[in-house]
Amino acid sequence: MRLPTNTDDARLVARTVRLVNSSPAYAALSAVTGFVGLNLFVVSQNINLFINVVVSGTLALDARLAVLFGLYPFVGTAFTATEGVVLLVVAAFFGVNLSMLTYQLRENRVSLREGSGSAAGMALGVLGAGCAACGTAVLAGILSLFGAAGVLTLLPFNGLEFSLVALVLLALSVYWLADGMRGGEVRGCPVGY
Amino acid sequence: MDRRRFMASVAAAGAVGVTGCLGGNNDEGDTVPLDSHPISDGLEEQPSLGASDAPTAVVAFEDPSCHSCHSFETNVLPTMREEMIEMGDTRFYYRLFTQPVQPWGTDASKALEATYASDEDVFWELKSFYYDEFDFTTDDVLPRTREFLGDTSVDADGIVESARNGEYDDEVDSDMSVGERAGVRGTPTFFLVDGDEVVAQVVGPQSTSVFRNALGL
Numbered sequence: 001m002r003l004p005t006n007t008d009d010a011r012l013v014a015r016t017v018r019l020v021n022s023s024p025a026y027a028a029l030s031a032v033t034g035f036v037g038l039n040l041f042v043v044s045q046n047i048n049l050f051i052n053v054v055v056s057g058t059l060a061l062d063a064r065l066a067v068l069f070g071l072y073p074f075v076g077t078a079f080t081a082t083e084g085v086v087l088l089v090v091a092a093f094f095g096v097n098l099s100m101l102t103y104q105l106r107e108n109r110v111s112l113r114e115g116s117g118s119a120a121g122m123a124l125g126v127l128g129a130g131c132a133a134c135g136t137a138v139l140a141g142i143l144s145l146f147g148a149a150g151v152l153t154l155l156p157f158n159g160l161e162f163s164l165v166a167l168v169l170l171a172l173s174v175y176w177l178a179d180g181m182r183g184g185e186v187r188g189c190p191v192g193y
Numbered sequence: 194m195d196r197r198r199f200m201a202s203v204a205a206a207g208a209v210g211v212t213g214c215l216g217g218n219n220d221e222g223d224t225v226p227l228d229s230h231p232i233s234d235g236l237e238e239q240p241s242l243g244a245s246d247a248p249t250a251v252v253a254f255e256d257p258s259c260h261s262c263h264s265f266e267t268n269v270l271p272t273m274r275e276e277m278i279e280m281g282d283t284r285f286y287y288r289l290f291t292q293p294v295q296p297w298g299t300d301a302s303k304a305l306e307a308t309y310a311s312d313e314d315v316f317w318e319l320k321s322f323y324y325d326e327f328d329f330t331t332d333d334v335l336p337r338t339r340e341f342l343g344d345t346s347v348d349a350d351g352i353v354e355s356a357r358n359g360e361y362d363d364e365v366d367s368d369m370s371v372g373e374r375a376g377v378r379g380t381p382t383f384f385l386v387d388g389d390e391v392v393a394q395v396v397g398p399q400s401t402s403v404f405r406n407a408l409g410l
Binding site: 064 | 265269400406407
């Protein structure tokens with residue numbers, strides 16, 4: 001398994017991401033997917049509130065929007081500044097990852113390594129970034145399968161660890177996708193070695 | 194990996210990930226009459242702030258050792274008191290849902306129940322003490338509780354002894370049972386009551402603006 005080890009790898013990733021997103025369509029896909037990811041992270045913890053108050057009910061539009069926007073980092077209080085930054089970066093990587101995956105799906109076959117990294121990163125992104133409350137049952141249930149339910153109490157950053165792991169997985173997925181394009185071309189421009 | 198297997202794995206992974214947080218919501222929609230909702234069980238016997246005839250209510254399920262509850266108590270509740278409770282618009286109920294996030298939360302919950310049985314005003318002071326200090330251990334939470342209560346009007350030694358003896362375990366377990374039946378999966382979780390209807394569930398230390406607007410205030 002090839003891992004990024006030097007500045008050439010970082011330049012490869014930057015160039016490949018830039019080339020893919022130089023297309024307005026893929027840039028829009030990155031932005032939309034990142035926005036959808038952010039909303040998924042934020043709303044998933046309060047589906048009942050979202051459906052009962054934001055979507056349905058009898059409140060005026062401004063009240064519904066105040067409730068919805070109040071769930072977001074830096075607007076509401078559910079996330080610390082650090083959690084908010086990590087959440088936004090995870091959402092951005094989510095978007096870039098999807099646009100690069102889409103490019104690869106359209107142009108090439110996707111490898112198992114690239115696909116699994118993306119899938120795991122996306123799942124962890126939702127699980128970690130969206131869990132603002134302590135001790136959600138499914139997370140505890142999953143950990144209990146490994147005899148590790150108590151590990152939740154040991155996390156020094158109160159669950160932010162999952163978001164950081166998501167970020168690493170998504171970043172690796174982006175690197176593997178870029179690595180798969182090494183030596184080729186993106187929209188007629190060489191990617192380089 | 195071909196495209197179909199990849200998309201299937203992405204969908205499965207995404208579903209697991211989303212389920213991890215959707216598990217915090219029991220009902221995905223519809224209001225429920227308060228009388229038939231589990232949170233009404235013993236509600237009027239719980240610690241509360243605000244006017245008894247307030248048109249709306251917020252029923253909180255919290256753990257004294259929970260960092261998200263700590264965030265709510267220190268960053269949100271003061272403004273909620275000022276903008277909603279003291280205005281006579283909302284009554285705030287506090288119920289325990291001891292998971293515990295940290296082991297000391299269990300003893301703290303028992304001490305809170307014992308203190309409430311003695312003096313409700315001191316209960317609120319003790320609750321604030323736990324969330325303000327928030328650096329307890331299993332070994333020091335009850336000694337420090339005794340020390341804090343020693344400066345109040347309640348029997349500090351008696352309360353700590355009650356907590357150690359399990360005299361108020363039933364009250365703690367009862368709140369936990371109500372929370373579980375209501376669909377509480379993490380803390381803090383709040384139920385918003387408008388009139389005689391439970392209109393929404395809120396999870397996490399959301400801002401006063403979210404509560405106020407969701408209740409139409």
